[in-house]
Amino acid sequence: MRAKSILLLSLFVGTALYSCTTDSYEKGEGEYSRMEADFVEAHANADKRFDYVDTDDGERLLLSQPYERSWIKTPDSLYRAILYYKRAEKTVDPVTMAQVSVATIVRTDSLEKRMKSRVKTDPLTLESVWISKSKRYLNASVYLKVGSTDNKDAIHKMGIVCDTIMTHADNTRTLHLRLYHDQGGVPEYYSQRTYFSLPLSDLKADSIRFTVNTYKGEVVRMFKIK
Numbered sequence: 001m002r003a004k005s006i007l008l009l010s011l012f013v014g015t016a017l018y019s020c021t022t023d024s025y026e027k028g029e030g031e032y033s034r035m036e037a038d039f040v041e042a043h044a045n046a047d048k049r050f051d052y053v054d055t056d057d058g059e060r061l062l063l064s065q066p067y068e069r070s071w072i073k074t075p076d077s078l079y080r081a082i083l084y085y086k087r088a089e090k091t092v093d094p095v096t097m098a099q100v101s102v103a104t105i106v107r108t109d110s111l112e113k114r115m116k117s118r119v120k121t122d123p124l125t126l127e128s129v130w131i132s133k134s135k136r137y138l139n140a141s142v143y144l145k146v147g148s149t150d151n152k153d154a155i156h157k158m159g160i161v162c163d164t165i166m167t168h169a170d171n172t173r174t175l176h177l178r179l180y181h182d183q184g185g186v187p188e189y190y191s192q193r194t195y196f197s198l199p200l201s202d203l204k205a206d207s208i209r210f211t212v213n214t215y216k217g218e219v220v221r222m223f224k225i226k
Helices: 108-115
Strands: 036-044 050-055 060-067 077-087 092-099 105-107 125-131 137-146 156-167 173-182 190-199 207-214 217-224
Touching: 050 077, 105 108, 108 156, 125 207, 125 217, 137 207
Parallel strands: 060 092, 105 156, 173 207
Antiparallel strands: 036 050, 036 077, 050 060, 077 092, 125 137, 137 190, 156 173, 207 217
8 A cells, every 4th residue: 555646747846745633833832832834935055955035925034054855956946845944033943844836837728638638627625725925926725635545546636727818808817727636546535735836927917717626616716916
């Protein structure tokens, strides 16, 4: 038996799964009660170690010491991540850091041709979706049903597809997006959380209409990005 991971097509590169249990620091108790967490762009130095991060709130945090992660592959580069940390006098002490999947958008017809099937929207649980304060990313937190199986071909597939771009009477444009999700034969025994981010800087639109199929039906969220 083996636990299943997630395949995120070429739309998402890698992902992190998080337990849905409540840790002591979330309740303001115990050793981690002063811990903070932020979505960040983390800078890897020439030695492939993180030395500072820029948070979604626009704050630059200097790490108290270079921080190494196995998923840093390229020196002098930026990575999307969630940083858990404690504040020191002029720096922050990293507790842990997890890489966050970065999505790109694929046209619906292109994906259907590639996958040789219609776009799949198997249900999941949408916890939250929001635009970062800097308006650099759309972020989402979802829970996927996962489990262990001997089937080596069983794997989640996720991505973001574009249905259309609507131009309105005032010449503003709305990008219609959907979350692609294929349960892929993975057993639905328990829920685990995963995050992803969609960069917004290169989108030629003024707003986003984002549709996600959940166990309670379709959820649509509208966001202004300009």
